[in-house]
């Protein structure tokens with residue numbers, strides 16, 4: 001009641017101000033100063049380097065655009081989400097309510113993303129997902145103000161089964177962290193592998209972000225499958241690759257993965273990573289002028305090699321630039337903003353991609369192999385792959 005009365009009396013004051021011309025300076029300020037960008041990413045823990053790569057890529061896209069969005073300067077607000085789902089809602093709320101961000105960019109971890117999704121749906125803040133693949137965000141819980149520039153968890157692994165079976169690897173063990181990203185990566189893997197004629201003989205898992213793989217590796221050795229397929233990422237992926245080789249499995253049972261397994265970890269994993277075959281919507285070695293220019297510029301700016309996370313961060317920047325330009329920096333013009341982002345074609349280092357009606361990339365998935373510390377492309381495993389977007393009803 002108090003709030004309502006306050007709003008009414010404010011608008012009454014505005015009306016009288018308008019009639020006397022006093023509102024003019026306020027209108028001039030309607031194109032307010034800086035556009036407030038919230039970055040909610042992991043900067044500590046097993047996904048820390050993923051968060052850094054995403055931020056680097058995002059900033060690089062903005063820098064290439066003169067540091068501006070729709071003509072406006074940008075101010076950043078950052079939160080380390082620690083890949084902790086229990087703090088997801090609280091961290092997202094801090095950026096939206098306290099820092100009053102115009103757009104929230106985040107995050108990596110699917111469980112934390114569910115917190116952001118809740119806040120995005122409750123407040124209507126523009127939410128750009130630069131990694132987390134949780135299906136619900138662009139399926140049953142999709143929203144007009146939520147756009148993903150990365151993948152759904154089932155997308156990269158959907159195309160993994162066929163090349164495995166083509167190699168004669170028909171009986172596989174699946175292993176992952178037990179949480180949404182691992183479970184949903186498995187959904188994609190299962191669908192593709194069974195369709196190709198493969199059999200999954202065992203599903204193994206451990207809680208996120210545990211890295212005590214020894215007992216599970218011993219179990220794999222005793223099962224003796226034709227191959228192992230997995231989802232791991234970040235620091236945990238590097239350790240899994242090393243432990244798999246140290247357990248003597250590398251030359252006996254080929255290891256396949258959702259491509260995150262070999263992203264950003266090739267220095268840390270060393271020779272143990274060589275020869276691992278994965279599927280992913282990016283490859284270091286894509287031989288296009290766009291990818292080469294991106295890789296060169298990123299290496300120069302950050303003294304590090306870019307990976308898929310850097311590409312996703314970069315593409316998040318490209319998408320936001322397209323949206324902000326279309327509304328000349330006025331992100332409150334939601335209809336035009338969303339229309340521009342829905343219709344965008346992103347000229348990405350991964351190759352051009354478009355937005356599905358549910359706001360997830362329609363993109364090529366590449367088959368890759370690790371060679372000389374690089375994810376080398378072997379071919380296209382799935383062309384223009386779209387997530388089914390099941391259950392999405394845009395409000």
Ligand code: PHB
Pocket residue numbers: 108109110111131132133134153181232233234260
């Ligand atoms: C996720 O939790 O959705 C996730 C995390 C790391 C990845 C991919 C997906 O590399």
